[in-house]
Amino acid sequence: MEYSLDYARKLDQQDPLKSYRDQFLFPQHQGQNVVYFTGNSLGLQPKRSAAYIQEVMDDWSRHAVEGHFYADKPWWDYHERLAEPLAKVVGAKPEEVTVMNTLTVNLHLLLVSFYRPEGKRTKILCEEKAFPSDQYMLQSQLRWHGLKPEDHLIEVKKREGEHHWHTEDFVEAIEEHADELALVFIGGLNYYNGQVFDMKTITAAGHKAGAFVGWDLAHAAGNVELSLHDWGADFAAWCSYKYMNSGPGNASGAFVHQRHLNKKDIPRLEGWWGTKKETRFMMTPEFDPIPTADAWQLSNPPVLSVAPYLASLAMFDEVGMPKLIAKQKSLVAFLEFVLKTVDEKVESRFEIITPKEARGSQLSVFLHGEGRSLFDYLMKNGVIVDWREPNVIRLAPAPFYNSHEDIFRFSEILYAGIQQQVLI
Template identity: 75%
Template sequence: MTFQNTLEFARQLDSEDALASYRNEFHFPQVNGKDVIYFTGNSLGLQPKRTKRFVDEVMDDWKNLAVEGHFYAEKPWWDYHERLAEGLSKVVGAKPEEISVMNTLTVNLHLLMVSFYRPTKQRFKILCEEKAFPSDQYMLQSQVRFHGFDPEEAIVEVKKRPGDHFWRIEDVVQAIEDSGDELALVLIGGVNYYNGQVFDMQRITQAGRSVGALVGWDLAHAVGNVNLDLHEWGADFAAWCSYKYMNSGPGNASGIFVHERHLGKKDIPRFEGWWGTKKETRFLMQPEFDPIETADAWQLSNPPILSLAPYLASLELFDEVGMSTLIEKQQLIVSYLEFVLQEIDKEVESTFEIITPEARGCQLSVFLHGEGRELFDYLMKNGVITDWREPNVIRLAPTPFYSSYEDMYQFGQILKQGILEN
């Protein structure tokens, strides 16, 4: 497609957009009396309008049924979380029994590492990407220390090549092969939070498993954003948050994936709690843990229903649209945003450098050479909600559910004016 940086062309794309009506399914903050141009769905997605109905239903059940809501609500609370498994399995490419929803992301990664980081004197190393998201770094360091190893020796960070802003997948594979039989675990962010790079998860998973390591993925920036096929790729486990592209609300419940080859085992190391026991025997209050034969065996406590209700509302949207349709629009709108940036770059003296490689999802990370924080502040004051990373990077994530092509054009005009005025 030959793009044009004109309002008419952007509106033409919107008129042809199969997802255009879904913009009306979300609440937009306003600045200066207008809906904002929202580029931070990679941090916190907008609220779906139908969310209130799902939450109100739980509140009404609590009001009218109290404890009986566990079994007699329209969506009984004791198995409420099970309603999310089918929808999430389609989003991440898994079987429903491989999915559970519980806790928050880093909590779940810690719990999963109880099962999947079992170091020995010979095989104890963890491989991750250089400068992973800080929470992942802290988690890995604390896990390694907990097992009595030195993070400097046990954690293998794959670095970018000098001058590169992205990782070469062949370098990741080589690092796995070099670690060989010392490697216990590969744990990488499927989409890097800083540069927006999508890792070749299938190839890396295969490489890790070929040397005898277990492989897990932090999918915080990947779920609801890029194509995932966790079951077929053979990943051992994964976890993700739900409040970014999944639009479930701030700090909301995390999802996990555990490959079916690990399910139904009583001897797998695991921190255990009541809600991971089989439903048939749970209320017999038996002293021995009897694990559910699904990923729910990793649950500890009864699910937070008021947290799951918004997630279920959002998954209803994903079920209606499907990931393939979302990704189709994502690819076009991100390409159009890239074109708009390039066109504005030609018109102003500043130089934009997109550091996100072609392997990408919704996010473009852009160096604004010669520009400072003042430009970011200008964008925010003029209704462009974006994200700033020091020293001069903005992250732009036009999510397909609610971003329009006209948004991309109008952003370009506001960006241009901001550069000229600053």
């Protein structure tokens, strides 16, 4: 690799996905696009999203309530259009996928089915310092069942002095508590250090121990290769507004493995949109579950929210995850290269803590010493990145809309910020 603008532009010229950059809307800074590296928090807006939303608005104005059945994309089954393209993104069968609610709501609903403490099997195993919403969700689930989190929540820690986890430590912890585990639940990609967990191995270990296994894929869906069906995960859920670019706080995707579908006796909170379409409007007193993951739906889908998700998934379907991941690897490799180049120039002011062999689009940079001022400098100079206490900057170039030139521009601004001694 070369540390030069010409080299970055050469890589961009060779990029088969380069035209997609023009299909997104960028915030502006001093008359040019910002360097936007926070696709791990909120993806940029695809230009086509507005048309999908406007289509729903137009149908509403023309048809009113009849839009449920007579809109160009009828609202009553609008969400079903997402199942097939979304299944390709997460490695599932279309019947295993649904879109509903938001992420933590879906996780609570899924834990009704897949956290069933009984006898000695009461404990939940997760990673240390999971995303706070997951921590709160798991703790509240335990309390709901009359259990104390301090006694029934097992957290697998990083090794002393290290910034990442080891798969064998998860497997060892699962084996150690095999007789007590009811659930293994982990974030598939850690929000803080950017590490992708070995979901296949951990899922197999959890099942061998007799526990259900579920995944929070907020930072993984649309970012890394997933094979939920083949791995045999019992359930998973993810938000759609990070790498999937569906808009702030938008609808969540959920996965339930095929072996759990079409069961009337599975514990589940139920609502009328989860009952079979053929009988839904007959208002029968008995719940008759749809034989797909849609059975976990409670209410009719929020079509105005789902519309931009469908717009984004159309792009994923056009490109496919293999091509996105190939570009991601090129972007992240170049980002790592320029970071190390700058670090050598400034005598080791920071280090990358995302493990090389287990990463997606995100690199987490651990700053030595006072680092908030550097983050502020980057933000003031048109580089949108993410800060996590106490001293980590998260960088997540997204393959749909980021370029190698973005990465080189960032490196120059980073170097200038350090030169101005903003770390001191």
